[in-house]
Amino acid sequence: MGLFSRWFGRDQDSGEDLPITLDVEARRQQLLQLETSLDALANAMREHPQLASNPGWQARTAEYGRLAGEAMMLRKGQPDRESLLDLAFEVRPVFKEVPPGLEGLVGLQDAAMRAAESLVTVLPGER
Numbered sequence: 001m002g003l004f005s006r007w008f009g010r011d012q013d014s015g016e017d018l019p020i021t022l023d024v025e026a027r028r029q030q031l032l033q034l035e036t037s038l039d040a041l042a043n044a045m046r047e048h049p050q051l052a053s054n055p056g057w058q059a060r061t062a063e064y065g066r067l068a069g070e071a072m073m074l075r076k077g078q079p080d081r082e083s084l085l086d087l088a089f090e091v092r093p094v095f096k097e098v099p100p101g102l103e104g105l106v107g108l109q110d111a112a113m114r115a116a117e118s119l120v121t122v123l124p125g126e127r
Contacts, residue, residue, distance in 0.1 A: 031075035038068035091116035
């Protein structure tokens with residue numbers, strides 16, 4: 001079974017989408033973790049005065065705030081597989097190569113990326 005087939009819950013033989021029953025409580029914990037990590041990352045990004053006036057930096061900071069809000073709304077509602085995947089695939093790293101002076105953001109970025117990746121994986125109790 002291919003990687004994308006497993007992600008999207010497709011039956012190897014029929015090629016049809018199989019419904020996945022989510023472990024809603026586990027997913028809410030994951031969404032809270034994503035929300036918290038994105039908020040922490042956005043707050044840390046706002047604390048860099050030399051970059052605060054950069055429009056690209058401002059946009060990325062606002063994007064993380066928006067995604068944290070989406071995670072909160074999903075957590076408070078009834079998340080489904082599609083919305084989890086949509087959210088997870090929207091989360092992008094701040095940077096690939098760490099610029100001087102921004103080393104403090106690496107741990108926060110990694111935590112946000114791990115939290116987003118956790119939403120993609122089908123949990124053991126889900127099927």
